[in-house]
Amino acid sequence: MLQAIGLTKRYGGLIALGDVSFSVFQGEVLGLIGPNGSGKTTLFECLGGVLPLDAGSLMRDGRPFSARERASILFYLPDAIVPWPSQSVRWALDFTLGFFDGRTSLRGEVVDRLDIAPLLDTTIGALSKGQRKRALLAIGLLMPHPVLMADEPFDGLDLRQSRDVAGTLRSYASAGRTMFLSIHQIRDAARVCDRFVLLSGGRARGEGRIHELAALAAARAGSAVASDDLEEVFLALT
Amino acid sequence: MSAAVRPYVWLLKKEYRELVASRAWWVMLLAMGPLVGVTFISAVRTYAEASGLNGTSAGVGEAFSPLIGVWAPTFSACEVAAVFLLPFVGIRLVSGDRQSGALKIELQHPMSAFTRVGAKALVLLGGWIVASTAPAAAVLLWKSYGGSIYPPELAAVAFGHLLNAGLTIALAAAAAALTEHPSTAAILTLSVTVGTWIVNFIAAVQGGVWERVAGYTPPAMIAGFQHGLIRLDVVLIALTLVLAGLALAAVWLRLGVAVRRRVHESIALGALTAAVVFSCAFATPSWDTSESRINSFPEADEVALARIRAPLRIEAHLAPEDPRRADLEHRAIAKLRRVLPKVQVQYVSATSIGLFEQNAPHYGEIWYELGGRREMSRVTTAEGVLETIYALAGVKPPLESEDAIFRGHPLAVPPKGAAAVFYGIWPALVVAGAVLVGRLGR
Numbered sequence: 001m002l003q004a005i006g007l008t009k010r011y012g013g014l015i016a017l018g019d020v021s022f023s024v025f026q027g028e029v030l031g032l033i034g035p036n037g038s039g040k041t042t043l044f045e046c047l048g049g050v051l052p053l054d055a056g057s058l059m060r061d062g063r064p065f066s067a068r069e070r071a072s073i074l075f076y077l078p079d080a081i082v083p084w085p086s087q088s089v090r091w092a093l094d095f096t097l098g099f100f101d102g103r104t105s106l107r108g109e110v111v112d113r114l115d116i117a118p119l120l121d122t123t124i125g126a127l128s129k130g131q132r133k134r135a136l137l138a139i140g141l142l143m144p145h146p147v148l149m150a151d152e153p154f155d156g157l158d159l160r161q162s163r164d165v166a167g168t169l170r171s172y173a174s175a176g177r178t179m180f181l182s183i184h185q186i187r188d189a190a191r192v193c194d195r196f197v198l199l200s201g202g203r204a205r206g207e208g209r210i211h212e213l214a215a216l217a218a219a220r221a222g223s224a225v226a227s228d229d230l231e232e233v234f235l236a237l238t
Numbered sequence: 239m240s241a242a243v244r245p246y247v248w249l250l251k252k253e254y255r256e257l258v259a260s261r262a263w264w265v266m267l268l269a270m271g272p273l274v275g276v277t278f279i280s281a282v283r284t285y286a287e288a289s290g291l292n293g294t295s296a297g298v299g300e301a302f303s304p305l306i307g308v309w310a311p312t313f314s315a316c317e318v319a320a321v322f323l324l325p326f327v328g329i330r331l332v333s334g335d336r337q338s339g340a341l342k343i344e345l346q347h348p349m350s351a352f353t354r355v356g357a358k359a360l361v362l363l364g365g366w367i368v369a370s371t372a373p374a375a376a377v378l379l380w381k382s383y384g385g386s387i388y389p390p391e392l393a394a395v396a397f398g399h400l401l402n403a404g405l406t407i408a409l410a411a412a413a414a415a416l417t418e419h420p421s422t423a424a425i426l427t428l429s430v431t432v433g434t435w436i437v438n439f440i441a442a443v444q445g446g447v448w449e450r451v452a453g454y455t456p457p458a459m460i461a462g463f464q465h466g467l468i469r470l471d472v473v474l475i476a477l478t479l480v481l482a483g484l485a486l487a488a489v490w491l492r493l494g495v496a497v498r499r500r501v502h503e504s505i506a507l508g509a510l511t512a513a514v515v516f517s518c519a520f521a522t523p524s525w526d527t528s529e530s531r532i533n534s535f536p537e538a539d540e541v542a543l544a545r546i547r548a549p550l551r552i553e554a555h556l557a558p559e560d561p562r563r564a565d566l567e568h569r570a571i572a573k574l575r576r577v578l579p580k581v582q583v584q585y586v587s588a589t590s591i592g593l594f595e596q597n598a599p600h601y602g603e604i605w606y607e608l609g610g611r612r613e614m615s616r617v618t619t620a621e622g623v624l625e626t627i628y629a630l631a632g633v634k635p636p637l638e639s640e641d642a643i644f645r646g647h648p649l650a651v652p653p654k655g656a657a658a659v660f661y662g663i664w665p666a667l668v669v670a671g672a673v674l675v676g677r678l679g680r
Contacts, residue, residue: 049494050342067494071348081339084252086259098248100347101241139343 001026001178002073002147007056009042009202016042020056020204022197024147024180029173031193032182033234039202040182041079044151048076075100075145077136079152079182085125089116089135092124093142102142110141113168129156137165147178154188166192190230200238213237245349246357253331253361258675262330263365266323268668270372273315275660278376281311282383282653289648302646303530304380305391310464312376316399317460319369320406325427328362328410332487333420341493351488355415359407359484366403370396372664379656386647390527391466398463401476402456408483415490431456443590445558454519466528474518482511522579530644535573538636539624546631548609549580555603556585557592562618566604570623606630 002024009017017039024030034040045051047058049070057064060073084092093111097104111117114134119127127135133156140148153169154162169192173179183189189196196213198205206213210230217236218224257263285307332355335341344354373396381387409430413423434455441452452458454475462469489503526533534540552571556563563585574581588595595601604623606613608630615626628635 045342048342048346050345052494052496052499054496068348071346075346076342078339078342081342083335083338083340083343084256085338087252087255091255095248095252096343099245099252099344101244 001060003059003062004047005057005059007043007046008054009039009046009051010054016202017046018202020199020202022204022207024178025195026146026178027173027176028194029170029179029181029192031189031196032180032199033186033189033196033230034184034199034238036184038199040184040199041151042202043199044076044149044182045078047074047149048078049074050076050078073145074147074149075140075143077140077148077150077153079155081136082125082132083136086123088121088123089127090120092135093120093138096139097142100143102144104142106142110138114138114141114165130158130161133157134161134165137168141168141172146176147180149180149182151182152184153181154183154185162188163191186231186234196230198234198237205237245347246353249344249349249354249357250361253357254364256331256334257327257361257365260327260330260334262323262327264668264672266319266327267369267671268665269323270315270319270369271660271664271668273318274312274372274376275656275664277315278308278312278373278379278660279653279656281308282380282651282656286650286652289650302648303528303532303644304386304647305388305395305464305466305528305530306532308380308385309392309395313373313395313399313464316370316373317402317457320399320402320456321431324362324366324403324406325410325413325431326424327365328407329414329420329423329427331358331362332411332414332491333423336414336418337420341491345491345493351492352485355411355484355488355491359404359411362407363400363404366400366407370399372660375659375664376656379653379659383649383651383654385649388529391529394463394466394468394527397468398460401463401473401480402460404480405456405476405483408480408487411487412483412490415487441558443558445585445587445590449558450519454515465532467524467526467533469524471519471521474521475515478511478514478518482507522575524576526576530646533573534576535620535624536636536639536642538639538642540577542628542633542636543574543577543624545633546578546608546627548631549582550574550578550627551582551584551607553584553586553605553607555587555600557587557595558585558590560587560592562602566618566623569618570620573620574623
């Protein structure tokens with residue numbers, strides 16, 4: 001569906017992203033895995049159009065697409081933001097649905113699945129971190145864009161909430177929506193993602209399903225790596 | 239509602255909600271009442287005293303016009319609010335999105351950055367108009383006292399302050415977009431404001447080109463409108479600067495565009511703005527909306543002056559800080575420029591204060607040159623200047639008409655009820671409004 005080719009971003013002499021390439025397929029849950037400071041957020045912000053890239057391009061079905069096309073394909077949900085803090089969750093949903101011409105028909109379902117009905121009249125600034133994360137995920141799921149990029153979607157959620165949110169994201173992916181999730185907790189990533197892009201030090205260290213990454217790790221290390229353990233695979237490749 | 243318009247309407251709704259949710263706006267609203275109250279009450283008292291209240295001889299206020307006696311001081315509260323309060327409201331609305339992270343979400347809509355900034359500016363202007371109901375209340379009070387209202391001059395004052403608010407909003411938006419933090423934006427905005435005061439100061443001392451530049455600073459612009467004078471060049475330049483400020487904000491709110499490109503675009507915008515401002519400075523039409531024709535010669539004189547086709551050159555040997563120069567400029571030259579666009583004025587002096595030039599040869603002389611003839615005079619009054627020009631042009635001075643003399647509207651009444659309105663009812667209404675909007679807004 002989408003190919004990112006040679007994405008590069010520098011902050012002065014620091015290379016935040018160095019020649020990162022990967023593919024995104026329709027209806028999959030793709031995990032962007034990496035430790036803190038590996039460049040995950042930078043990559044998402046560049047893809048979301050809120051940070052300029054120094055080099056690289058995005059292709060769709062083999063042809064580059066414009067910023068306007070990108071705005072209709074990708075929706076980036078940033079982490080650690082408190083948008084419109086004095087407005088209620090209900091109004092934030094109304095606004096984003098109206099502003100982006102979102103999926104109004106899904107509103108009730110998304111509110112139920114993310115269990116935010118009790119929060120609808122609370123202002124966003126008054127929500128806890130986990131509540132805010134669920135409210136923001138609701139906004140992301142209601143957007144019309146075929147690809148949702150969520151930065152740290154499980155950050156601030158407890159175990160039960162993480163599982164519920166993972167199930168919700170997977171169900172929308174199985175309905176055709178593409179999920180691209182940046183996750184630093186590898187166990188969370190293993191639970192929800194179909195494929196992975198491993199990022200470390202601003203560089204892509206591998207891409208594929210877990211057994212493909214295990215094979216890649218084994219080839220590089222010269223010894224077998226457990227193919228069902230993403231943590232081991234990640235450590236071997238980074 | 240069409241699909242193209244819907245996002246913009248939602249954006250306007252959002253900006254409106256963000257404005258009414260901001261304490262900065264409510265504080266500005268709260269402060270406007272007492273600010274206008276102080277200036278209005280003091281102006282009406284002075285006007286009443288001059289008109290014969292409290293034993294002062296009646297008739298002193300005959301030359302009084304409500305424009306100068308009441309509206310200029312009352313509306314000056316708007317100038318204070320525009321300098322010290324409105325920038326913070328604007329910065330809050332523009333920086334708030336960046337600080338909260340909302341901008342990262344909103345930027346993903348393909349709407350143009352200028353449209354986005356324009357929505358903020360529109361809402362801020364709306365917020366300013368709501369705040370302007372305080373001087374509007376003063377107008378109603380004045381009317382209730384039996385005061386005279388001449389709508390064109392009142393509209394000119396209100397328009398001038400609206401334009402000034404637009405300038406402040408554009409400046410605040412640009413500062414907020416250029417800087418990462420609201421406090422830096424506030425410092426930048428106030429620095430620009432202080433910068434314009436410095437330009438005015440230098441103009442007063444140095445004169446020359448500084449005087450010309452200072453004529454377009456907000457305080458000078460406001461002063462013109464407060465005298466009921468609408469100058470096309472001032473309006474065009476102010477509108478250009480408003481658009482340029484908003485465009486600069488739009489350039490720097492596009493976080494996804496490389497900084498180098500934004501710098502290049504800003505430089506190009508600056509150059510374009512300078513060119514447009516330079517061109518607009520040559521627009522000469524102006525309208526004197528004052529009932530007293532404070533910015534104009536009597537109509538008969540204007541008709542006589544209009545018959546003079548040859549270019550007029552005036553060389554005044556007066557220093558920038560010499561009070562006679564200010565007299566000459568305001569009482570005669572400014573009026574002359576409105577009737578004779580081809581008038582050329584040159585001031586000559588060796589020092590800025592002129593104190594030690596008094597005995598210098600030619601100091602204090604004003605030379606007039608018209609159609610190859612020269613004449614010297616030392617008179618700085620409008621009548622004296624006109625007399626010299628008529629003599630040079632060979633034009634017969636028109637007869638003074640009694641009907642053309644402005645008799646003024648003296649009004650010897652105290653500002654009854656104004657204190658209750660501005661110090662009691664206004665703050666109470668604002669607080670009640672803030673509580674109500676806070677409860678209903680969600």
